[in-house]
Amino acid sequence: MHDTEYRVVGQPVPRIDGKVKVTGTATFADDMAMVGMLHGKLLRSPYAHARIKNIDTSKAEKLTGVRAVITGKDFPGIVVGFMKQYADRPPIAVDKVRHYGETVAAVAAVDEDTAEDALDLIEVEYEELTPVVNWEDAMKEGAPLVHDQAKNNIGATCEFDYGDVDKAFKECDYILEKKFATQRVAIGFIEPHAALASVDGSGKVLFQGSKQSPYITWRHLAWGLGMPLDKIRIINPYIGGAFSGKHEAFDLDFCAVRLTQKTRRPVKIVVNQEDVIGTYRQRHEKHVWLKAGMKKDGTLVAMDCKYIADGGAYLSVAALNLFLFGMFNALPFRVPHVRYDAKRVYTNLPVCGAVRGQSQVIAGYVFNSVVTMMAEDLGLDPLEVMRKNIVEQGETLVAGSKVSSTGLKDAIEIVSEKIGWDEKRSKKEPNKGIGFACGAQISGCRMGGHFASSALVKIGEDGTVQLVHGGTELGQGCDTVFAQMTAEVLGVDFEDVQIEMEDSHDGILDSGMFGDRCTTWSGNAVIAAAEDVKAKLAEIAAEMLGAKPEELVFRDKQIFVENSPGKAIPFLRAVRNAYYGVGKSLYGSGSWSFPGAEIADFSQGHCEKFTPSFSFVAQAVEVEVDPDTGKATLLNSIAADDCGRPINPLLVEGQMDGGSAHMIGQALYEKSLYSDKGVALTGSMRTYKIPTALDVPRLTNHHVLVHDPLGPFGAKGAGETCTTAIMAAIRNAIEDAVGVRLCEPPFTPEKIYQALKEKKEGKK
């Protein structure tokens, strides 16, 4: 797909941060150092559940080179969380530890080795408590409580009912009930968590860390440290991937600041990969009991969904997770009658939060599997059934959001044709299978507090353009995309635009990088800011051209008077006149939020104005299963997505490949394991297997060009859509290949072999 409507937008320009990244000069958190900087280390609990009876730091404090030691006592009475109403986590453990690897103390010393040595000298007296390490045990009457106030270890719930579910089921021709379970997985970004804090003589803290949503972290820091916002400045360096794992302020972040406050010297803390994988944020272990009803022609009528999320010791964004799973459970399919009952269960395991694709990943997996199973059971073509039930443009979902645009229908056609759905279904080869699925993802939402995005555009006296936006460049390419938008609005070249790193002093706030929010929300803010400065320059140019500002067209670094051939001046001349003639600086600012955006009550599943738009994807895969070993090999994947107008097709492709590869990992390989004591068993890249290049087949991507009415240049989110369909496609393909109906990824050789064996033995 090649976009011809615009000059810079829609073009596959190379990344704006490419040069500094390939030359290794892009500064990531751990690349930073400051004069007199100390190195911090965290002491972690070896127990999943224990009472802290005493911590003796005296020996550690006496060690030469140690500058400060802190414990939970240094954060008196503070409890934080992702959202105020779901706060349940002390910055570091105070009276008890609730999961393996939870931080109980921190040290700052002149070098890393000294800090390490000091950790060994801290004497912690624990009283071991019985850990609950799975949801079933946790919910039993009389089970040990992770949090005293959470009865039966239930931390959050979400329930609702649409239409008349019982009546609707009675009218169904076919009802399927299935239990699905998806495993806890690590997030898998490469750059570990890192934080560098310093403080000046006025008590103002400068925080620089590896953060996905620096302004969320900024607010968390102020909260967890009991400081006013204006006493903390946060500047983001380059980020080495996040996938929703770097939103919150973590133990290292709070400790780096406390230690710098105690020592008055800069303190850097970097977490090793072991701890990142074994003890920080992960994707929930999810259990889904789905009952779905269909007419014999394949029309979906009703569903009843029970959902339990096993999420570890603290809530993080769990409430939103339950809400989203319910809100968009069947999406992109239409189900008029829905009942939903979800619980988030505390266990003594590391915390599960948001991960790329959030709930849509599992909802999409479950519902596409169910639709396919039901079609097969009714002898219908699953693809036909999908076509029949997909939501349409302008349609309002039962949960209340409106579909502003969709290209899913076309996407399905492209994929089914490219993969050869009909031929392959008609003449099936033994042990080979084909699977299809459709996915959808929101383009951001409002999540309490500050929810707008903002941007600032400045045109320099040399005609170059500086852009400051509230989005965060995590590797997804938003700096590039926003530079393209800015260049398009101002009619300059992509190369003329420069990006400034995020800095809370710039005040270009943003509510954060989640739910595919970046392109739509920050993008619209970038356009608003660019239009603002353009209007100021137009005033000056109009004067020079003897025209009205509204008659001017900015294109090819020229400013034209519309319909007046030859009446034009170079962009740069107008800019120079602003600075050197008129005596003005050229500045524009803008912010954007989805008009009327509501804050949802996450405990119930309805919100009229939740998200401005949805992105869609259709994806098909082919697998071959070795019946002797049970090994499923992914042969091929074809995806077509509708992310509105791709601002940069190259980057959208990258997102599609990344999203697919990410979920191939969960579908076939990954599982985060803990012992029955709650100790990490897969806490390293060696023991925790994410797919390598060799495990990922050729991924072919197509775009459906759709102009979304609310999107910047018609764009929608593109980062997560491709995580929502592929798992189901793989599952469906395996069933198509060897006729076993699996529900619990990862689909390892063992599981498939076992299923084949049972099938042979005639068990169902």
Place this chain on the structure above:
Amino acid sequence: MHDTEYRVVGQPVPRIDGKVKVTGTATFADDMAMVGMLHGKLLRSPYAHARIKNIDTSKAEKLTGVRAVITGKDFPGIVVGFMKQYADRPPIAVDKVRHYGETVAAVAAVDEDTAEDALDLIEVEYEELTPVVNWEDAMKEGAPLVHDQAKNNIGATCEFDYGDVDKAFKECDYILEKKFATQRVAIGFIEPHAALASVDGSGKVLFQGSKQSPYITWRHLAWGLGMPLDKIRIINPYIGGAFSGKHEAFDLDFCAVRLTQKTRRPVKIVVNQEDVIGTYRQRHEKHVWLKAGMKKDGTLVAMDCKYIADGGAYLSVAALNLFLFGMFNALPFRVPHVRYDAKRVYTNLPVCGAVRGQSQVIAGYVFNSVVTMMAEDLGLDPLEVMRKNIVEQGETLVAGSKVSSTGLKDAIEIVSEKIGWDEKRSKKEPNKGIGFACGAQISGCRMGGHFASSALVKIGEDGTVQLVHGGTELGQGCDTVFAQMTAEVLGVDFEDVQIEMEDSHDGILDSGMFGDRCTTWSGNAVIAAAEDVKAKLAEIAAEMLGAKPEELVFRDKQIFVENSPGKAIPFLRAVRNAYYGVGKSLYGSGSWSFPGAEIADFSQGHCEKFTPSFSFVAQAVEVEVDPDTGKATLLNSIAADDCGRPINPLLVEGQMDGGSAHMIGQALYEKSLYSDKGVALTGSMRTYKIPTALDVPRLTNHHVLVHDPLGPFGAKGAGETCTTAIMAAIRNAIEDAVGVRLCEPPFTPEKIYQALKEKKEGKK
């Protein structure tokens, strides 16, 4: 004087940068370090005038720890200057050196000692040339030329004629002709020049140095390095004084960048105090032949002024210096008929540029001396003569600028009364004398290129305010003053406002900190930016209050509806609603320049729209002269200034004290000496004597509150006014004390003793 009209403006609030400065945590250029940073050193010429035949750097390059060595060859064909049309200086010497201490090569090494050692290994082959070290030799026919293209070593001229000078002189009752000479002096800031440069993989340079006008330096760097502006980012740390000595990009600045480009590692160069005093910018040695004519009632009629500035090897701002000296020669007095002929002469001495008070310092010294001498000769009271001739409000000067406001008349009354002028004149004590003088200074001007000031004001979600302005905090207190203005406009507390360091990425450009420009120009920009964001917040608040935005009053952190008692909301609630309710960021930008500001042709002395306003000062001093030693002791100084409305009286006092002390140095103590070979003889704080606290008597300051129509809150410049009168006051007091008519500071015991001796021997 206590200002009651405003709540924050006019109050003596403590400095906003006080805490970080007194705690030693304010970061100055030399406090900075970067990972992998190298240390640079400069090799300076021991000769004042020599041809460079060859530079062999091979030995130095081989020294362990040396990473790069550069020479003039690394700046091929580049010639820079303060202003494009007066460019005459290579970044470092190429084919010849023109003054002692000029840089011929630079080294970057792993530490300072290695860099020092490397300098010793660089072999420079010089062919010594005859240096011209004073203006008289330099202007002789056949004198060696400092620059081949500058005939008779004349680098710049300024000539003009107003009224009918010859006719006017014929009508005068008394004409005085006098030759004055003022000495070359060092500038005397404490923080030495320092530069830290680094470069990223995209070739973008980050420059952080001790710079008075970072945006001037920024443009100079781009020019001298042959780089586009957008490839250089300049961030200013705190600055330890400048007094106009840190505008330009110097050898160290260019070399730090070249060395970082060569090594790809950060490079820091810090100049020692010896070199700062002996080889960098100084105040011109000035020779003035003044012929002035007066009616017998003391009315000034005509003047004819010849002026020669001996300025060393390069022009720097010399052209502006000549222009200003002519434009405002007699100010604050009115002289209708004026002839002016000025030349700037090249010599083989370090470069003279702008120094606090620029030309007004010497013009004020000369003309106040002349007025006093003429009054005494005519048997008139000098003060009466001054009163009679001072310019008035609304008056247009012969040179073309309009006096927008003046409080000089009141200032004269205050000072004459406080010092007891009449009594002391009537019953004079032996060897004690009293002197009076009046001064004036512009409030900035346009100097080519970008001439506007700009500012950015952001209101955070917590109600705190971030201010970015284009002024530079040099110690004068502009950060504090602008925070006060911002707080006043928004009706918040001073403590709610924070300042961000200057950063060219912010694009808050400014033409620089010169000519008392800061308060007026940047101040008006700050107000414009604050009003801009205030208007945006007013929109939102009006909605909340059911009122029109224009009805709202921002005061005491509340937003009131005018004339509707009780109808108000807290400022913070409106801000929160903007962020959390409406979904907007609060951003304001503004710029200001003197409406219609012209760029003057510096070679002729006329400019209608040169400066928005003038500040004025009246100052009187008492001295006692020891007839046996000739030592003049300053007993007392009383000054009253009109700087419009003092935004912060405390800071204005600081400026008045500083300006007075600065010029007490030139009047009594300082002289920068060079050997007949042009080698610095006073290049250290030990040999170059600036006044200490013990040398400065009690300085009493008063303000005349004037509301200037163009000034921010009526303010005008305040930093330089007090440099313009005190030298003449001291000279006049010495004459009053012992009846010797001196013209050439510093008025050392030797000079006074010699004059007394000659007087006794009856010589005139």
